[in-house]
Amino acid sequence: MKAGIIGCGNISAIYLENLKKSPVVEVVAVADLVTERAQARAEEFGIANAYTVDELLGDKEIELVINLTIPGSHASIDLAALEAGKHVYAEKPLATSLQDGKRVVELAEQ
Numbered sequence: 001m002k003a004g005i006i007g008c009g010n011i012s013a014i015y016l017e018n019l020k021k022s023p024v025v026e027v028v029a030v031a032d033l034v035t036e037r038a039q040a041r042a043e044e045f046g047i048a049n050a051y052t053v054d055e056l057l058g059d060k061e062i063e064l065v066i067n068l069t070i071p072g073s074h075a076s077i078d079l080a081a082l083e084a085g086k087h088v089y090a091e092k093p094l095a096t097s098l099q100d101g102k103r104v105v106e107l108a109e110q
Contacts, residue, residue, distance in 0.1 A: 001025050001087075004049075004056040006077055007068030008032035008041040011091070015066060016045040025064065031056040053077070057084040067091065075100035082107045 003025050005012055012030070019027050029049035032038040042050035049059070056062060057080055065081035067074060067090040075095035081088045088108065095101035 001063050002028045002061050003064040003066055004029040004031065004051070004059065004062040005041075005066045005068055006031045006053055006056060006081075007070075007073075008034075008037045009068065009070075012041055012068050013044075015068060016041065016047070020045070027066075029056050029059060029062060053080075057081060057086070063087060064089065071096055075104050078104045079107060 001024060003019070005015060005027060008030050016027060019025050027047055029051050030038045030041045030047050031051040031053045033053070035050070035052070038050040041047065051059070056065070064087045067077045067081065067088060069077050071093055074090050074093065078088050078090050095104055
């Protein structure tokens with residue numbers, strides 16, 4: 001499964017290191033609000049694409065979005081990824097409000 005990571009902060013390094021060993025998931029793109037941070041992670045881990053969030057969500061090759069953003073952005077990124085037809089893996093918490101969490105779960109179930 002081809003994956004893209006959104007959020008290239010500190011935690012992304014351990015995800016990228018571990019996912020290099022995965023026989024099922026291949027990270028083909030990274031994105032961050034700070035373009036230079038995404039570019040640095042892509043170079044560090046040999047990832048072909050450093051995208052904006054919108055570019056990553058629009059890439060038809062990417063089936064799975066790994067959401068490593070700050071908790072306040074989890075729900076909005078998850079919803080955008082689901083609306084783009086992607087599977088989502090998100091760090092906890094799912095959302096910062098019950099209402100947002102319910103929206104994510106409802107859309108994922110659809």
